[in-house]
Amino acid sequence: MKLEDHKLLAETGPGTAMGNLLRRYWTAALLASELEAGGSPVRVRLMGEDLVAIRNTEGKVGLFAERCAHRGASLYFAKNENCKLRCLYHGWQYDLDGTCVDQPNEPPASQFKDKVKQTAYPCIERNGVVWAYMGPADKKPALPDIEWLTVPASHVYVSKRLQHCHWTQGMEGDLDSSHLSILHNDLLKQRAANPRNRSAVWAMREQHPEIKTQVMSSGLLMAARREAEEDTYYWRVNQWFVPGYTNWPIPGDNPQAGHAWVPIDDEWCWVFTFSWHPARPLRDEEVAMMRKGSDIHAPVDPVTFMPTQNVTNDYAGPNAAPVAQPWMGVTALQAQDIAMTESMGPLYDRTQENLVASDLIVAQTRHRLVIAARALEKGVEPQGLDAEAYRLRPLATELPRDVTAWREAVADIMDARPETFKVSV
Numbered sequence: 001m002k003l004e005d006h007k008l009l010a011e012t013g014p015g016t017a018m019g020n021l022l023r024r025y026w027t028a029a030l031l032a033s034e035l036e037a038g039g040s041p042v043r044v045r046l047m048g049e050d051l052v053a054i055r056n057t058e059g060k061v062g063l064f065a066e067r068c069a070h071r072g073a074s075l076y077f078a079k080n081e082n083c084k085l086r087c088l089y090h091g092w093q094y095d096l097d098g099t100c101v102d103q104p105n106e107p108p109a110s111q112f113k114d115k116v117k118q119t120a121y122p123c124i125e126r127n128g129v130v131w132a133y134m135g136p137a138d139k140k141p142a143l144p145d146i147e148w149l150t151v152p153a154s155h156v157y158v159s160k161r162l163q164h165c166h167w168t169q170g171m172e173g174d175l176d177s178s179h180l181s182i183l184h185n186d187l188l189k190q191r192a193a194n195p196r197n198r199s200a201v202w203a204m205r206e207q208h209p210e211i212k213t214q215v216m217s218s219g220l221l222m223a224a225r226r227e228a229e230e231d232t233y234y235w236r237v238n239q240w241f242v243p244g245y246t247n248w249p250i251p252g253d254n255p256q257a258g259h260a261w262v263p264i265d266d267e268w269c270w271v272f273t274f275s276w277h278p279a280r281p282l283r284d285e286e287v288a289m290m291r292k293g294s295d296i297h298a299p300v301d302p303v304t305f306m307p308t309q310n311v312t313n314d315y316a317g318p319n320a321a322p323v324a325q326p327w328m329g330v331t332a333l334q335a336q337d338i339a340m341t342e343s344m345g346p347l348y349d350r351t352q353e354n355l356v357a358s359d360l361i362v363a364q365t366r367h368r369l370v371i372a373a374r375a376l377e378k379g380v381e382p383q384g385l386d387a388e389a390y391r392l393r394p395l396a397t398e399l400p401r402d403v404t405a406w407r408e409a410v411a412d413i414m415d416a417r418p419e420t421f422k423v424s425v
């Protein structure tokens with residue numbers, strides 16, 4: 001990567017080109033369960049901005065800049081009362097939209113409060129997540145129709161974890177299918193040992209699948225084709241949605257999987273992991289397993305959201321048995337991905353990489369973001385602001401070998417409506 005592109009992709013703070021682009025989309029800010037009506041304000045850092053979230057006494061959510069508009073005291077210490085937030089220092093009081101409604105240290109006749117506005121961002125709560133819009137007010141799009149946002153809440157489980165690396169560094173793990181049968185080889189082998197897991201057998205057999213991509217206004221379709229039976233191919237289709245969402249299929253009548261990658265700043269990110277079933281509510285036992293920590297829901301500290309398998313224990317977990325070499329302890333699926341992407345350092349210098357053909361999608365998505373950020377600086381509106389363009393689900397299926405128009409062949413199952421769901425192989 002050229003240095004100027006690397007820097008542009010890296011910086012997400014206010015006023016940066018990439019920061020401006022990302023702020024034109026909705027951002028997953030925090031879990032809805034982190035906020036209690038009338039309860040404690042919660043600190044949230046997004047794209048280098050320190051913020052404070054509350055749920056007011058009516059249950060509505062507000063997201064404010066942390067520093068009070070008066071003289072900058074932290075609103076983390078503010079009082080969440082009577083549906084508003086009151087700074088502890090001099091008592092200035094703010095509505096959820098940042099309107100200053102009271103200034104007790106001003107004479108009653110003063111109208112100064114009408115001139116003051118606390119930075120506050122609109123929020124929508126949907127399927128377990130509080131979404132924030134941090135861009136210009138007149139450009140606010142609809143929430144994207146990603147399937148985990150459009151199905152009923154009973155069909156979705158979401159968890160959150162903290163990751164010490166640039167948000168794209170983490171996300172690129174989801175876009176790089178060549179590490180599957182290498183980094184996750186042992187896990188895949190375990191699955192392939194059961195001959196009923198036919199797709200695991202196929203994935204093990206072919207380490208260089210043929211990769212096809214198709215550009216969409218809302219992102220990229222990625223299809224990996226492998227030999228299946230004598231006259232069939234195994235097709236695995238994932239989506240990358242702008243700016244930071246990935247979806248991948250899970251075989252059987254199981255919940256599907258998706259990530260939202262959110263910059264905290266340029267060295268840390270939040271990872272929201274979604275499990276959703278397109279056609280039915282999640283079963284109690286499924287949710288119980290995800291809560292404990294499953295393949296894709298990393299077990300985390302409930303306060304900091306730091307995964308328990310982390311850099312301090314070589315990603316093996318706090319009570320792991322000693323191993324002969326560090327890699328042997330990194331056995332959990334998410335821990336493997338986290339270990340690899342964090343071990344690059346918080347912001348790897350992309351001018352130092354040596355990309356090969358299997359990094360094509362990684363390169364394409366970076367390029368797409370860089371181009372869009374530069375275009376926005378010149379006044380060209382970003383793509384993917386149309387909610388309906390996100391109505392696609394991941395899938396894995398077996399198709400006759402003579403099918404070449406794969407996109408058309410899977411269009412029905414990929415169309416994210418409950419009646420079209422077909423169990424993945």
Ligand code: FES
Pocket residue numbers: 068069070071072073087088089090091092
């Ligand atoms: S600093 Fe908040 S009211 Fe003075």
Ligand SMILES: [Fe+2]
Pocket residue numbers: 173179180183184337
């Ligand atoms: Fe992985």
